[in-house]
Amino acid sequence: MSGARTHRLAALVERLVAHHLDGVLITAPPNIRYLTGFSGSNALLFASAREVHLITDFRYKTQAAVESSDVASVRIEESSLWAGLWKLLATMTGVEAIGFESAHLPHRDFQRLLEQGDRWHWRPATELVEDLRSRKDAGEVALIRAAGAIAMQALQETLSGVRAGMSELDICGDLERALRRAGSDAHPFAPIVATGPRSALPHARASTRAIAPGEFLLLDFGASTGGYCSDVTRTVVLGRADSRQRETHEAVQEANRVARVGIRAGMLGREGDALARSVLEARGMGELFGHGLGHGIGLQVHEAPRLSRLAEEVLPPGSVVTIEPGVYVPEWGGVRIEDDVHLGADGTELLTDFTRELLELS
């Protein structure tokens, strides 16, 4: 991935020039990982057209050298990363205006820039790296595809073991175990495991509620490999589904299908959202779809771009987004069907493939 990272750093430098910045201080860990490969939790990254420095602590000495020394000069600081930054910057000439990540720097650290770093001009910047991250390269898409395959394998295994009387926490434990055995190196978020009427809560966490025959089971979870995430949802019924469950599921299935087939790079986020929403509105279920259609995924499970009624941004070529329409009826239940799709410049690719027909678990 060294070539990819060199390319990313070059793209960042182009953006610095456009913003009249002599350098930039990157503090958000996912942005540091994207640019340098470093996966530790404590680091500062300084980048300019001439040099790239990663400052971290002694715990990460070996790891930083292995992950990042091909694209960055690694500096290990015994006391404070900030002390390391001031020492580093003092050695540089021609560096005056420096960008910082306004959305990712706490006020307390901003005060450090003003007080200890008063020799430089600090300029708030937003989305400098996030914009680059939204356009995935082939290596990134391959990792999300692999994370999707891990999720599908774990889903299959988990569904085959669901029995009446198991609690949401029991099912969650089986799912997490299956994800680990399939090779997931992290849970991108705590799985949502919701049974019966709790499936109407879009953010339900697993509880001690036990599933009974005839009830919905909604599983919304992801896998991770090489730092990249997948994010999928399926809703099934334990035993026989009734006609209202079938009708609701079929509507969401159709909304998912129409959006998957119709979405394209270059659309606005709200145009993507409308693909699914119009299907549900035509069936009188528009009011029951209370969230946006999806979001970008990559190193984080929620990143740019957004797909929602209010999203005016273009979906960039190369982005990977979730397609997750849902219908939620309070006190009764809900259905959501979620897939991950790569919006390539010359066509879309589905990264998560698992039946979207209504499964009735025996």
Place this chain on the structure above:
Amino acid sequence: MSGARTHRLAALVERLVAHHLDGVLITAPPNIRYLTGFSGSNALLFASAREVHLITDFRYKTQAAVESSDVASVRIEESSLWAGLWKLLATMTGVEAIGFESAHLPHRDFQRLLEQGDRWHWRPATELVEDLRSRKDAGEVALIRAAGAIAMQALQETLSGVRAGMSELDICGDLERALRRAGSDAHPFAPIVATGPRSALPHARASTRAIAPGEFLLLDFGASTGGYCSDVTRTVVLGRADSRQRETHEAVQEANRVARVGIRAGMLGREGDALARSVLEARGMGELFGHGLGHGIGLQVHEAPRLSRLAEEVLPPGSVVTIEPGVYVPEWGGVRIEDDVHLGADGTELLTDFTRELLELS
């Protein structure tokens, strides 16, 4: 817990008076949860001597009412929480100087205070709520004790299933499943599962490495219930331990014991650290103990106070801390034994009880 939360809010108001603040804006989710019980991810909390308001979005309407309406006025905002804050503050008289959480407010949101909230005087504050959180009440200690019991149960079950050839990820999956089945409502952090020489890495994540007979297995993980965490570590050997493994384990066991028995509220953080460190130094292993002895736990898995060579702060009565000495030999392996202890005003209580003898798994 309503009485406890009323008490916490009253203690916060006392601190506002001492800091000459008319009110405070709380933005860190764990601090909001501590003061109001609200467990959602998107909220602003404003508190003054006269009123307490929780501003959140429509997704949390029911949840916020259930969790927090006994201590706070809940306001649901359709668009932006910040717009809700300006509307709210405009209705108040006698509120001029308002504190904000300098360590938890990104620069971008600080700019909002200056630009949209320029009618008020914003004063950076740190540790206002964190200091209160470090002194646990009986209800909080009970939850950490329960989270400890869940962790012990899951550990017992996981160790009984370990066999040669299982990968760290396999074991991690079994552990996560056992935690869920025992009732853990979240994983406070990704479990550390390290075999053989990887046990020398204090922050190793589970990998595909398979365990072989005669190797160390280090498990560092936690459980959660009611939002409160436990954090424990045990190091065992698969099959028969050799003399060096025994000697290393015995040294860490003794360091753990001396620190558990000797630690008291009112000591400095560095004095607590020294209890364990002196045991290891006397055996020539001081250099191999490369991190601090422990940290506070509660709503977060790392919180105040710290136990380390450099910690000059007093360990407050009521705090709950980890005791986690370790010895790490690069390329060979490491041992860590970690327990959670409540430092009460009239004595300490061990919250995690599981054998600290060297287990040899058959």
